[in-house]
Amino acid sequence: MARTDRLMRLMDVLRRAPAPVTAAKLAAETDVSLRQLYRDIATLRAGGALIDGEAGVGYRLTEDSALPPQSFSRLEIEALLLAVGELRQMGDPALEEAGRNALARIVATLPERQSQQALHAVLRSFRSAPVRPDERTPPAGHLSLIRQCCWDEASLNISYTDLQGASTSREVLPLGISYSDNNLMLLAFCQMRQDYRTFHISRITALSRGNASFRPQRVPLLRAYVEERRARRGQAASGVNIAVVGSPE
Structure with a gap:
């Protein structure tokens, strides 16, 4: 692990762990030896972080010079706590x-x-x-790779079983992940269908990073998707019978 990443990880542990945090726990969390941990604590202190405590007792972060002071109302603080707590429901x-x-x-x-x-x-x-954890829990590692390919604007090769039990393999351009109470969905542009599709992530049986790059097309593709949805809704409101965009065929 790079030195900067290691120090940031150590600060994160000091921020979130109940104080005082023992040196052994800090070393385990940052995957370093006790000797290296003591050097890292000294480095952070030299950089301006106020860390109370010592070896054999534990450490407490009393002032974090890396972050500017902030102020929130009591209700804003509770809103943040509630929002982060709800992330447990995301299956991620x-x-x-x-x-x-x-x-x-x-x-x-x-x-x-x-x-x-x-x-x-x-x-x-x-x-x-x-x-409904059966619909919310994706295979291990799927979400990390999907997120990375969305940000990198790189294609994904997926094997997929639809709601009718039919299995297909295809290359898609991943645009985003949608979280709902019952499902995690991938919005993508399907190269096989040349159209937008949504996929239940829990039904993706295998995936790998593809070789195609669609940079910088992710945002334009999302905008086109939104405009297409609006147009189709307008047609539906006018009595025109249309197929729902996003069904994974």
């Missing part, structure tokens, strides 16, 4: 962890009174499991 562990880390960074910049409000917020999300 990487996204949930990113939300927790982002929230920890925000809370670390709050004045003492507001950080206590974040600790003892009234609004919390404590759902035990996602709704």
Whole structure:
């Protein structure tokens, strides 16, 4: 792991873990030896981070010079906590962890009174499991690769089983992921159909990064999709019978 990434990861642990955090826990979280951890703590302190504590006792981040001070109302703090808590329902562990880390960074910049409000917020999300987890839980690694290909504007090769049980393989241009109560959906432009399609991510049985790049077409494709949907809705409102865009044929 690069030094900068390692130090950022150490700061993230100090922000989110209950203080004081032992050196052993910090070393395990950042995957370094205790000797390296002590050097990293010294580096952060030299950079301006106020870290109380010492070896054998534990560490506490008392002031984070890397982040500007912020102020939120009590209701805004509770809204942030509730939103991040709801990420557990997305069936996306990487996204949930990113939300927790982002929230920890925000809370670390709050004045003492507001950080206590974040600790003892009234609004919390404590759902035990996602709704219909069979439809919400994608195969391991799928979401990370889909997200990466969306940002890289790279094609995806997918094997897919539709709602009728038919299996196909195709190359698609991934445009985005849609989260709902019951499903995770991939919006893509299908090279085989030359049209927009939506796919249940839980029904993608295999996928790999394709060789085609569609940079910088992702945003124009999304805009065209929105305009097409609007046009079709207008036709439907006028009594014209049309097929629903996005059915994965």
